Amino acid sequence: MAAPVMEAVEALESHLHPTPSFAIDDHPYPKGQEEIWRFSPLRAMRALLTDAPSDACLTWAESYPEGVTTRVISTAEAQLMVAEAPIDRVSALAAARSGGAQVIEVPANAELTEPVSITLSGTGQHVWGHLVFSIGAHSSSTILLRHEGSASYATKVDVLVGDGARVNFVSIQDWDDDAVHGGHHSVLVGRDAQVRTVTVSLGGKVVRLAETAKFAGPGGSLEQFGLYFVDAGQHIEHRLFVDHNAPHTHSNVDYRGALQGEGARSVWIGDVLIRKVAENISTYESNKNLVLTDGCRADSVPNLEIETGEIEGAGHSSTTGRFDDEQLFYLRSRGISEAEARRLVVRGFFADIIRRIGVPEVEEHMMGAVERELSVTMGSYA
Structure with missing residues (x-):
């Protein structure tokens, strides 16, 4: 199945958007002063940032509708198939040390009536992981990826969406209280494709996910929704970047969180880049935080970078407050x-x-x- 091919665009150089790379040396161990790490609890994430070997795996429970196939590819093959190379040290280590990638493929023109369901469970292991979802052209599917149990889990997840496809990608982080989960989810939206992502983070000591998206051609539509509930002593961080690198594309981001308990901390970073070539696009991003008790902290930073005035609309909003x-x-x-x-x-x-x-x-x-x-x-x- 041919994956969507992104048209060439000018490389992006910015302290807000690290240059994607599979080379671990291109992602040095952070000091905490870097823009992409200044909100993150590096001490708690040490296992995910250290280049240590591990052969451990999470337990899989999976359900695939008829026609969906899965296979394992090598690390070298995975580097040729991703939506985007890793953008931080955690995901670079995950891609390099996972021993390859598990590829799940939805065939072209398939109309799936049941979701592709994968539940990953841990029992305290340190695990590197790489998943690639290849969604065939003009297909319709729901992908459900769940995480539970306990683990130190570093991951790279790629979602390649074919032209004209419709996909609903749901990722749920429902870990035990001691779990640490970090990684990079990248989405490549095909020409005229319709993509919805829903990210739910409820459990874990630390959850830090970078989520990036770009377009393989004009006409693509992307909706990204998120929910997080942060308890005492818990850190949940979502960093989003939508790259409008093609004309006539659309994106909408809506993330909502609630916090309760002493030391509950949430971080939401929402970046949207509208490139010069991305004429006639529309985009909006929103983050809302509801503080339920004293002793909580919610950081919310929306960013909008516009390189062309020929757009239909662009905006962002951020609110944090009590009832x-x-x-x-x-x-x-x-x-x-x-x-x-x-x-x-x-x-x-x-x-x-x-x-x-x-x-x-x-x-x-x-x-x-x-x-x-x-x-x-x-x-x-x-």
């Missing part, structure tokens, strides 16, 4: 208790993201997970 007093007053004026009113506000805050997962049983599980998180500060639902 909306007007919403609470409205609910309480109708006889709803304060605790239940707060719960309803948070459910509504996340519901619009969760419903986009597109797998009913997973949506139900995620709403249950949000309820369990809320019970920490608001008590069990009666």
